[in-house]
Amino acid sequence: MTTADATLPADVRSARSGDRRARARLVVAALAVLVAVTGFLSLAVGATGFTPGTAARALMASLSGADTAGTLANVIVMEIRLPRTLLGLLVGAGLAMSGVVMQGLFRNPLADPALVGVSSGAALAAVMIIVAGGLLPSAFAVLPQPFMLPAAAFAGGLATTIALYRIATRNGRTSVATMLLAGIALGALSGALTGLAIYASDDQQLRDFTFWSLGSLAGGTLQKAVLTAPFILAALLAIPYLGDRLDGLLLGEAEAGHLGVEVQILKRVAIGLVALAVGGAVAAAGPIGFIGIVVPHLLRLVIGPRHRNLLLASALLGAALLVGADMVARTVVAPAELPIGIVTAILGAPFFLWLLLRQRALLDV
Amino acid sequence: MKTLLRLPGLAPLLAAAFIAAVPAAAAKDTTADTLTEKDRARVVSIGGSITEILYALGLQDRIVAVDTTSLYPPEALEENPNVGYMRALSAEGVLATEPGLIVAEPDSGPAEAIDQLKAASVPFLTVPDTPSPEGVLEKIAAVGEIMDREDDAGDLAAKVKADFAALDKETGKIDAPRKVLFILSAQGGRLLVAGKQTGADAIIRLAGGHNAVGDISGYKPISNEALIAAAPDAIVMMSRGDHSASADGILSHPAVAQTPAGKEKRLVVMDGLFLLGFGPRTPQAADALARALYPESGIAPLPERPWAAAETQ
Numbered sequence: 001m002t003t004a005d006a007t008l009p010a011d012v013r014s015a016r017s018g019d020r021r022a023r024a025r026l027v028v029a030a031l032a033v034l035v036a037v038t039g040f041l042s043l044a045v046g047a048t049g050f051t052p053g054t055a056a057r058a059l060m061a062s063l064s065g066a067d068t069a070g071t072l073a074n075v076i077v078m079e080i081r082l083p084r085t086l087l088g089l090l091v092g093a094g095l096a097m098s099g100v101v102m103q104g105l106f107r108n109p110l111a112d113p114a115l116v117g118v119s120s121g122a123a124l125a126a127v128m129i130i131v132a133g134g135l136l137p138s139a140f141a142v143l144p145q146p147f148m149l150p151a152a153a154f155a156g157g158l159a160t161t162i163a164l165y166r167i168a169t170r171n172g173r174t175s176v177a178t179m180l181l182a183g184i185a186l187g188a189l190s191g192a193l194t195g196l197a198i199y200a201s202d203d204q205q206l207r208d209f210t211f212w213s214l215g216s217l218a219g220g221t222l223q224k225a226v227l228t229a230p231f232i233l234a235a236l237l238a239i240p241y242l243g244d245r246l247d248g249l250l251l252g253e254a255e256a257g258h259l260g261v262e263v264q265i266l267k268r269v270a271i272g273l274v275a276l277a278v279g280g281a282v283a284a285a286g287p288i289g290f291i292g293i294v295v296p297h298l299l300r301l302v303i304g305p306r307h308r309n310l311l312l313a314s315a316l317l318g319a320a321l322l323v324g325a326d327m328v329a330r331t332v333v334a335p336a337e338l339p340i341g342i343v344t345a346i347l348g349a350p351f352f353l354w355l356l357l358r359q360r361a362l363l364d365v
Numbered sequence: 366m367k368t369l370l371r372l373p374g375l376a377p378l379l380a381a382a383f384i385a386a387v388p389a390a391a392a393k394d395t396t397a398d399t400l401t402e403k404d405r406a407r408v409v410s411i412g413g414s415i416t417e418i419l420y421a422l423g424l425q426d427r428i429v430a431v432d433t434t435s436l437y438p439p440e441a442l443e444e445n446p447n448v449g450y451m452r453a454l455s456a457e458g459v460l461a462t463e464p465g466l467i468v469a470e471p472d473s474g475p476a477e478a479i480d481q482l483k484a485a486s487v488p489f490l491t492v493p494d495t496p497s498p499e500g501v502l503e504k505i506a507a508v509g510e511i512m513d514r515e516d517d518a519g520d521l522a523a524k525v526k527a528d529f530a531a532l533d534k535e536t537g538k539i540d541a542p543r544k545v546l547f548i549l550s551a552q553g554g555r556l557l558v559a560g561k562q563t564g565a566d567a568i569i570r571l572a573g574g575h576n577a578v579g580d581i582s583g584y585k586p587i588s589n590e591a592l593i594a595a596a597p598d599a600i601v602m603m604s605r606g607d608h609s610a611s612a613d614g615i616l617s618h619p620a621v622a623q624t625p626a627g628k629e630k631r632l633v634v635m636d637g638l639f640l641l642g643f644g645p646r647t648p649q650a651a652d653a654l655a656r657a658l659y660p661e662s663g664i665a666p667l668p669e670r671p672w673a674a675a676e677t678q
Contacts, residue, residue: 047461075485202583219477335458336449
C-alpha cells in the first residue's frame with residue numbers, strides 16, 4: 001500500500017491490495033515448489049555422477065527400512081547429501097527470515113542478521129577454539145572434539161547478542177540506534193581479539209579459521225543437522241507470529257505503541273529469536289553472507305512489505321537459494337569443493353548492487 | 366519473556382544434548398593387512414610426499430586422484446583429478462573418483478569428511494609425517510606396507526638412507542655454520558618466518574645451518590628490529606607452493622638490508638615441496654640448500670636418482 005493509493009477510489013484500492021495478496025499467495029506457492037525441487041536436485045546432483053533415479057531409489061530404500069546400508073549410492077545420498085541438504089534448508093531459511101526481522105526492527109532495508117553481533121562473537125569463539133583447543137587438556141574438553149567448535153560458536157554468538165542487548169537497554173527501553181552503534185564497537189573488539197588469536201595461531205590453524213570463516217555445509221552430518229534443527233526451527237516457527245506487530249513497527253515505535261504493539265517485548269523476543277536462528281546457522285555452517293539481505297529485499301519488491309507473507313516467502317527462498325548455492329559449491333570444481341560463502345558472495349554481491357542501482361533509479365535520488 | 370534472554374542456564378542443557386547425540390560407536394580403522402589388491406588398484410593420494418613415494422615405487426598407475434599439494438612429479442596433477450586442498454576435502458568429491466583406498470598425511474581433513482569416507486567403507490590410512498631423516502624412511506616404509514610393496518619400499522628407503530649418509534659427509538665440509546632465516550611470506554613488508562618445530566627448521570639443520578630465529582617456535586611474524594638482531598647470514602624462501610612468497614625485492618626490505626644476508630645478497634629461492642616435503646628427495650633438497658648456502662665449501666651434488674630427476678624450479 002503506497003501513499004499514492006490513498007487518493008484512489010476505495011474499490012480500486014481493495015482490488016489492488018487483493019491483487020497483491022493473491023500475488024503473494026502465488027509467490028509463496030511457487031517458492032514452496034521451488035524448495036521441493038531444489039531439495040530433490042540437491043540429493044540427486046553431486047560429484048558422483050549417478051542418475052537422479054539411483055538417488056531416488058537409494059532414498060526410497062532407506063526410508064522403507066530396506067537393508068541397503070553401506071552401498072555407495074546409499075552412503076552418498078543418505079550420509080553426505082541428505083544431511084547437507086537438510087542443513088542447507090534450515091540455515092538458508094533461518095538466515096533469510098532473520099534478515100526480514102532485523103530489517104523490520106531497524107526499519108532499514110539494509111539491516112543484516114549479523115547486526116545482532118552473533119557472527120562476530122561466533123567468529124571470535126571459533127578462532128579461540130581452533131587456536132587454543134589443542135592446548136586444553138582433554139579433561140577440560142566438555143564436549144567431544146567435533147562439537148567443540150560449533151558449540152563455542154553458538155555460545156559466543158549468543159553471549160555477544162546478550163551483551164549488545166544489555167548495552168542498548170536503559171530503563172526498560174531498547175534503543176535500536178544504540179544497538180547498531182554498540183554492535184559496531186563490539187564487532188571491532190571481537191575483530192581485534194580474533195586478530196590477536198590469529199596472530200598467535202600457526203599456519204594450519206590460520207587456514208582452518210580461514211576456511212571456517214568462508215562458510216561451508218561440508219561438515220553437514222546428520223548429527224549436526226539434528227542438533228542445529230531445534231534452534232533454527234524454534235525461530236522459524238515463532239517468528240511468523242511477530243509478523244503483524246512488525247508491520248505496526250514500520251510506522252515507527254510510538255505509532256506501533258498506539259496500535260497496541262508491546263514494542264519492548266517485541267524487540268526482546270525478536271532479537272532473541274534471531275540470535276537463536278543465526279547462532280545455530282553460524283555454529284553449523286560458519287558465517288554465510290548475503291542470504292539475509294538479498295532474499296528479503298528481492299521479495300519486498302515482488303510481494304510488498306507485509307510481514308506475514310514476506311517472512312514465509314523469505315524462509316522458502318532462502319532455503320532454496322542456499323541449497324542451490326551449495327550444489328554449485330560442490331559440483332563446479334569437483335572432485336574438490338568451494339566454500340559456500342564464496343558462492344553466495346559471487347552470486348549475491350552483483351545482484352545486490354543491481355538492486356541498489358534499480359532502487360536509486362526508482363527513488364531518483 | 367524475560368527468561369528468553371536469560372540463556373546461561375541453557376549451557377548445561379546444550380552440553381548434555383551434544384553429548385547425548387554423539388554415538389558411542391567408533392569408526393573402524395583399516396590396517397594395511399586387511400586391504401585387497403582391488404583396493405590397492407585405485408588409490409587417492411593426499412599429500413605431496415605420499416604422491417612422490419608412490420611414483421618413486423613405480424605405482425603411479427594405481428593413483429586415481431591427488432590433492433593440490435601433489436606438485437611433484439609435475440605429471441601427478443596433470444594426469445589425475447584434483448580433490449582439492451588436503452585440509453578441506455569433500456567427501457563426495459573423493460568418493461566420485463571411485464577410490465579403493467585413500468592414503469593421507471596425518472593432518473588431512475576436515476574430520477567430518479574423513480568420517481563420511483569411513484562410513485562409505487573406503488579404507489582410509491594415514492602415514493606418519495615427521496620432518497627428519499628417520500621420518501622420511503618411516504614414511505616410505507608405511508607407504509610400502511600399505512601398497513604391499515615392502516621389498517621395493519625397502520630398496521627405496523635404503524637408497525634414501527644412503528643419500529642421507531652422503532649428505533652428512535658433504536655437510537661435514539662446512540667450516541663455520543651460517544645463521545639462516547627461512548621467510549615463509551613477505552606480504553606487504555610483514556615477514557612471516559620459521560622458528561623451531563617447523564619443516565623449514567629441520568631442513569636448515571640438515572643443510573648444515575643454524576636457524577637464525579631458533580628461539581621462537583612455529584611460523585611467526587617478526588618485527589624489523591628482531592630481524593636485525595637475529596642477524597641472519599642467509600635468507601631462504603620458497604619459489605612457489607601455497608604461499609606465493611615474492612622473493613624479488615626481499616633483499617631491499619629495510620630490515621633485511623641491514624642484516625649480513627642483505628649486505629652480501631645471500632638469498633636462496635627453492636621449490637616449496639622439494640624443500641619442505643620430507644619425501645624421498647629430501648637429501649637432494651638439503652644438499653642443494655647446502656650448496657647454495659656454502660658455495661665456497663666445495664660441496665658436491667648427491668648422485669642422480671630417478672625419483673629426483675624431474676625439473677623443479
